[in-house]
Amino acid sequence: MPINTLIRCRDVSYSYESAAALRGVSFDVNVGDALCVVGENGSGKSTLMTLLLGLKAPQSGSIEYGGGLRANQIGYLPQQTAAQKDFPASVREVVLSGRLSARGLRPFYTREDRASADRHMERLGITHLANRCYRELSGGQQQRTLLARALCATQSLLLLDEPVAGLDPLATNDLYQLIDSIRQEGVTIIMVSHDIQSSIRHATNILHLHCEPIFFGTVDQYIASPVGQRFLIPVPVCAADGAQLAVHAVQ
Amino acid sequence: MFATLIEMFSYSFLVRAVVVGLLVSLCAALLGVSLVLKRYSMIGDGLSHVGFGSLAIATAIHAAPLAVSIPIVVVAAFLLLRISASSKIKGDAAIALLSTSALAIGVVIISMTTGMNTDVCNYLFGSILAMNRSDVYLSVALAAVVLTLFVLFYHKILAVTFDESFARATGVPAGAYNMLIAMLTALTITLGMRMMGALLISSLIVFPALTGMRLCKSFKSVTICAAITSAACFFLGVVGSYLYATPTGASVVLVNIALFVIFCGISVYQTKRRAMA
Ligand SMILES: Nc1ncnc2c1ncn2[C@@H]1O[C@H](COP(=O)(O)OP(=O)(O)OP(=O)(O)O)[C@@H](O)[C@H]1O
Ligand SMILES: [Mg+2]
Numbered sequence: 001m002p003i004n005t006l007i008r009c010r011d012v013s014y015s016y017e018s019a020a021a022l023r024g025v026s027f028d029v030n031v032g033d034a035l036c037v038v039g040e041n042g043s044g045k046s047t048l049m050t051l052l053l054g055l056k057a058p059q060s061g062s063i064e065y066g067g068g069l070r071a072n073q074i075g076y077l078p079q080q081t082a083a084q085k086d087f088p089a090s091v092r093e094v095v096l097s098g099r100l101s102a103r104g105l106r107p108f109y110t111r112e113d114r115a116s117a118d119r120h121m122e123r124l125g126i127t128h129l130a131n132r133c134y135r136e137l138s139g140g141q142q143q144r145t146l147l148a149r150a151l152c153a154t155q156s157l158l159l160l161d162e163p164v165a166g167l168d169p170l171a172t173n174d175l176y177q178l179i180d181s182i183r184q185e186g187v188t189i190i191m192v193s194h195d196i197q198s199s200i201r202h203a204t205n206i207l208h209l210h211c212e213p214i215f216f217g218t219v220d221q222y223i224a225s226p227v228g229q230r231f232l233i234p235v236p237v238c239a240a241d242g243a244q245l246a247v248h249a250v251q
Numbered sequence: 252m253f254a255t256l257i258e259m260f261s262y263s264f265l266v267r268a269v270v271v272g273l274l275v276s277l278c279a280a281l282l283g284v285s286l287v288l289k290r291y292s293m294i295g296d297g298l299s300h301v302g303f304g305s306l307a308i309a310t311a312i313h314a315a316p317l318a319v320s321i322p323i324v325v326v327a328a329f330l331l332l333r334i335s336a337s338s339k340i341k342g343d344a345a346i347a348l349l350s351t352s353a354l355a356i357g358v359v360i361i362s363m364t365t366g367m368n369t370d371v372c373n374y375l376f377g378s379i380l381a382m383n384r385s386d387v388y389l390s391v392a393l394a395a396v397v398l399t400l401f402v403l404f405y406h407k408i409l410a411v412t413f414d415e416s417f418a419r420a421t422g423v424p425a426g427a428y429n430m431l432i433a434m435l436t437a438l439t440i441t442l443g444m445r446m447m448g449a450l451l452i453s454s455l456i457v458f459p460a461l462t463g464m465r466l467c468k469s470f471k472s473v474t475i476c477a478a479i480t481s482a483a484c485f486f487l488g489v490v491g492s493y494l495y496a497t498p499t500g501a502s503v504v505l506v507n508i509a510l511f512v513i514f515c516g517i518s519v520y521q522t523k524r525r526a527m528a
Contacts, residue, residue: 053420071422078417087288089413090469097410101421107403133468153421 004031005066006157006188007052012061014047020211021047024061027207027216031067031156034179034189036203038196038231043209045192046079049161052190067156072101075154077146079161079192091137091145092130095121098152120148123178125171139166147175151182158182160191164198176202196231259493267382268446268499272485274394275443276503279452280459280481281401282436284474285412287460293346294331294433295453298440300350301327303449304357306374311364317389320441327353328437332429377448377500379492390442397435404428409470447500455481458507465514466521480510 001008007029014022022044029035037045050056051063053076075098098120099113121127124144129137134145143166150158160179164172172195179202183189193199200206206222208215208231215227222228260266279295286292302324309319327349334345361371401408411418411428418425436456444452463476488503495502 050416050420055416055420071420074421076417076420078414086464087413088464088468088470088473089409093409093470094413097406097413097418098421100406100410100418101423107406109406131469136468149417159420 001064001066002030003066005029006031006033006069008062008064008066009052010062010064012048012051012058012063014044014051014056014058022051022058022209023212025209025213026061027213029188029190029205031188032183032186033205034183034191034203035205035207036199037190037192037207037209038194038199039209044211045209046161048209049076049079049159049190049192052159069156072104072153073155073157074101075150075152075158077150077160077163079165086135089134090131091121091126091134092117094134094145095148095152098149101153102155116152117148120151123151124148125174140168140171143167144171151178154182154187156186157188157190160189160193162192162194164193164195172198200232255494256490259490264380264382265489265493267384267387268379269486269489270387271382271390271442272446272489272499272503273482274390275439275446276455276459276481276485277478278394278397278401278435278439279443279455280477281397281474282432282439283456283458283460283481284463284470284477285408285432286436286456287464288412292457293343293453294328294436295440295456297331297346297350298324298328298437299444299449299452300357301353302441302444302452303374304353304360306445306449307357307360307364307371310370311360316445317386317441320444321438324437324441325434328433329430332433336426336429373448374445375448375450376498377444377446377451379446379489379499382446386442393438393442397439400431400435404431405474408432413470447503448498451500451504454504454507455485458504458511459484462507462511462514465511465518481507484510 005028009028010026012022012025013020025044025048027035037048039045047056051058053074054071095117096109096113099109099116103109103113118127121130124147126141126144126148129141129145134142137145143163147160147163150160163179164175167175176198179189179191191199191203200219200223203219205218206215206228207213208222208227215222215225217225223232260269283292283295286294302320305320305323306316308323309316312319331345331349361367365371407418407423407428410423411425415425415429440452443455447455459477459481460473462480463473467473467476484506485503488506489499491497491506492499492502
């Protein structure tokens with residue numbers, strides 16, 4: 001495996017009891033890449049994430065980690081948390097728990113851990129919520145809290161499953177800036193997103209899944225490819241035409 | 252009032268019972284917060300039934316009760332986690348299976364050996380006379396272990412309870428911490444069971460956590476609140492049972508219920524007042 005390859009997936013397949021979710025998926029992620037995974041609902045994107053995290057084992061094929069990547073250097077934002085709705089934890093407690101994996105067996109948080117949690121809460125604009133109860137936040141505020149937790153855990157790899165779902169336009173914009181800036185700090189990013197237009201501006205590579213991988217390559221290749229062209233068609237074109245017609249009619 | 256307390260504590264068996272009981276309630280409350288939040292409230296109930304079965308075995312073979320029941324209950328806790336994690340039998344069903352089986356085995360063994368007598372009644376509903384000197388030493392040691400481990404692993408327990416798959420994904424050995432919680436629960440249950448009764452001991456796990464969650468908004472405050480209310484309820488329950496000659500275990504549970512209702516009331520009142528403001 002080349003020295004700068006972080007993850008190498010070869011022929012990975014996974015099926016639930018009912019049906020196959022992934023079939024024959026192969027791709028490489030290099031250090032410093034920003035890979036965006038796209039595809040329709042139910043195309044296996046979240047399943048791929050859980051496989052990459054080692055939460056499930058692929059039924060066939062292999063996932064190799066290079067560059068000395070260990071699980072406790074990974075930050076992760078799940079699409080849906082297993083976290084219960086009625087959990088009594090403050091935002092600060094949740095964000096701090098992201099620092100835990102890097103601590104090994106040491107029992108208590110250091111000043112450095114607290115500073116890191118504060119910094120990430122600041123970055124995501126939730127400092128004023130620090131002492132609020134997680135269960136009493138809005139959906140978007142909860143999403144930001146979990147993002148801050150993911151960033152606290154991130155050292156070399158960040159996996160985001162639909163990070164902008166539920167965020168307002170300003171927060172979405174901020175998040176993309178944030179992703180760019182942590183990529184400049186040398187963190188590799190794998191992101192699932194339906195916001196394809198923005199994603200291709202902030203990603204370096206695209207993996208298009210439909211149970212099987214139907215495209216894997218750089219963003220430029222994707223834009224030029226038939227798959228990409230079909231998927232990238234700006235949807236509201238017809239609606240805009242309609243509106244223009246209406247405007248003409250009024251004039 | 253003070254005269255009653257002084258009179259109470261002139262009985263050495265009562266002093267022993269209160270020491271053991273306070274330590275057990277403290278441990279049960281701490282573990283309970285995590286168990287309740289993980290939807291594992293019934294694990295205490297299941298394990299205490301297994302404890303009943305193992306006490307029956309101990310009586311039948313004339314062995315020391317704790318020496319027999321601790322290993323059996325710890326193994327049962329291990330099995331419970333295994334079954335509910337790996338197979339299609341879900342947590343609650345696995346617990347129901349285990350607890351009814353243990354109860355049935357216990358009852359059959361008892362009827363074949365000593366027959367149904369007051370001992371059996373004591374196992375089921377608890378007896379304050381059950382604690383001897385070695386129980387006190389053992390419970391002080393175990394409580395020290397439970398409290399130390401809980402404090403050392405507090406942040407990990409929080410993380411694993413809040414979001415197990417995140418913890419796992421980021422390299423925290425969640426399975427090991429689940430096992431730790433189950434083991435500590437097993438020890439706490441076996442210790443407290445003979446005093447509180449096999450049918451009532453799981454109240455010490457569930458009530459303090461639920462009471463704390465009525466009013467507290469962070470994991471830390473819920474944990475502290477649960478620990479304090481649990482110890483206070485136990486003490487009031489014992490004093491009450493002394494004054495009115497009621498069974499100890501049941502009295503402690505009644506105090507817990509009362510406090511839970513009071514906390515519910517306060518929480519409803521707070522919400523109302525906030526809505527008015
Ligand atoms: N726990 C599960 N048990 C059984 N089948 C599942 C489970 N989770 C997902 N699936 C199935 O696996 C397939 C892939 O699901 P997955 O969640 O990976 O899709 P996705 O690409 O993340 O979709 P979305 O865009 O809606 O998030 C789907 O057909 C789904 O029905
Ligand atoms: Mg998904």
